[in-house]
Amino acid sequence: MKVRALNLGYKPTDIAVGSARSCYFGGGIVTPESVSEWKKKNELLNSIFKAGHHTTLMHYHFTFLIEGISRLLIWRLLHSHPFYNSEQVSQRYAKMKPQNFTYPKRANKKSWQNYYAKMFSYYEELIERLNPVIENILPKFKKKEAVKKAQEFARYLLPLGMNAHLYHTINVITALRYINAIKVIPEAMDEAKEFSKLIEKEMLRIDKDLAPLIEFAKSEEVVFPDIDIEKIKEEKNIKERVEIFDIVDYDFELTPNYAGVLRSSNIYLDEAILGSFNSYVKLSLSADAQNQRHRRSPAIRPKLKDIYKRDFYTPAIISLNKEVEKIYKEAVEFSYDFFEKEKEVLGFSEAAYALLNAHNIEIVEHNDFQEFAHKAQMRLCYNAQEEIFDIVYEQVRQLKKAGVKAANKFLPPCALRYQEGIRPICPEGERFCGVKVWKLGFDEYKRII
Numbered sequence: 001m002k003v004r005a006l007n008l009g010y011k012p013t014d015i016a017v018g019s020a021r022s023c024y025f026g027g028g029i030v031t032p033e034s035v036s037e038w039k040k041k042n043e044l045l046n047s048i049f050k051a052g053h054h055t056t057l058m059h060y061h062f063t064f065l066i067e068g069i070s071r072l073l074i075w076r077l078l079h080s081h082p083f084y085n086s087e088q089v090s091q092r093y094a095k096m097k098p099q100n101f102t103y104p105k106r107a108n109k110k111s112w113q114n115y116y117a118k119m120f121s122y123y124e125e126l127i128e129r130l131n132p133v134i135e136n137i138l139p140k141f142k143k144k145e146a147v148k149k150a151q152e153f154a155r156y157l158l159p160l161g162m163n164a165h166l167y168h169t170i171n172v173i174t175a176l177r178y179i180n181a182i183k184v185i186p187e188a189m190d191e192a193k194e195f196s197k198l199i200e201k202e203m204l205r206i207d208k209d210l211a212p213l214i215e216f217a218k219s220e221e222v223v224f225p226d227i228d229i230e231k232i233k234e235e236k237n238i239k240e241r242v243e244i245f246d247i248v249d250y251d252f253e254l255t256p257n258y259a260g261v262l263r264s265s266n267i268y269l270d271e272a273i274l275g276s277f278n279s280y281v282k283l284s285l286s287a288d289a290q291n292q293r294h295r296r297s298p299a300i301r302p303k304l305k306d307i308y309k310r311d312f313y314t315p316a317i318i319s320l321n322k323e324v325e326k327i328y329k330e331a332v333e334f335s336y337d338f339f340e341k342e343k344e345v346l347g348f349s350e351a352a353y354a355l356l357n358a359h360n361i362e363i364v365e366h367n368d369f370q371e372f373a374h375k376a377q378m379r380l381c382y383n384a385q386e387e388i389f390d391i392v393y394e395q396v397r398q399l400k401k402a403g404v405k406a407a408n409k410f411l412p413p414c415a416l417r418y419q420e421g422i423r424p425i426c427p428e429g430e431r432f433c434g435v436k437v438w439k440l441g442f443d444e445y446k447r448i449i
Helices: 012-022 041-050 071-078 109-137 140-157 172-184 189-206 208-219 229-235 285-291 322-346 348-354 369-379 386-401 405-409 413-419
Strands: 002-005 061-070 085-088 163-171 242-248 276-284 360-368
Touching (some): 002 189, 012 041, 012 208, 071 085, 071 163, 163 172, 285 386, 360 369, 369 413, 386 405
Antiparallel strands (some): 242 276, 276 360
């Protein structure tokens, strides 16, 4: 793994102390340069930090350039909270490479090399088999995208040990929380420790005065929450793959703020935030990786060990072709066989790298209507991942069935822009899906790819 932090030209602690002193200094801004050599700088810094006054440390953001990190660790740590921004290589649109995998430290590397090679061969075979199937479905002007679409579905057969590279931006407090949180992380513990050491090294390279804060983060107690999904399911009488509950019905006015590219609805919050609902969702790890990007749609995610069963997602396009479906299921069963053998040797935490993107998990998420209006735009778009499209569609369908007044405002971007008279109707340009979704009724939304 490689981690490098961009140097922004200022020390985080100088900005923190300068901003803190500015609060009590009537003569104007106290600049970072003016506090750099101030004798009481570290005394004030440590005092406000240990008192829990952390906003001063949120002005500086580390942008980490990360290579060779597993999808498992990204899912469990980097994208499991709201306080980040990431741009990472897409498994939907970029062809994966067979050498880019993380190996558990105590594993038999030859055995894992063979496993990864086998899964990668399944991945490549599925792309080849799906390509003509998808070509036959796509409109003429989109047929050149068949291979990309085939990659999108074949990636379900990639293990969580597949590596990624990304830009990852977090503030100082979030970086310190990472260092604290990895002590109890339920999966990928060894890799998380390595990651923690690397970001610590980079933080200190940029600002050695962060050292006492880092040591504090290492020593403070932390627990991983005990989440009983079965108890929630029993209490809410949940039977289906997607079920909404605890609806707070509150209507709101739909305005161009929701339909514009800048989405100024995030600045001018309105009554939409007063409406909300919770959802139980069973979904693949691949879909949840997409779901996590909605940072204002938080979810609880139990330890994988606590909810493990042989349960996986099969896209509809796979089931269309019996030969393709046979290869897919063979690959998944091969993966589960390997994982269950390895977890007896390595423990669940490290063997989890072998689990596939297709593996189903269970989460419970919370949405307010303002956030969900944005999420519906992104995920009811026909360019969105098919599985998460189906999940959001089902959430909207259930809200409509429950008589929620605002439910008819949860629309894909083209339908919303058409309604608000904004041009172009589809904002995707050459990525237009080819379907005039804005002319369809909600019940007419149908997708297979």
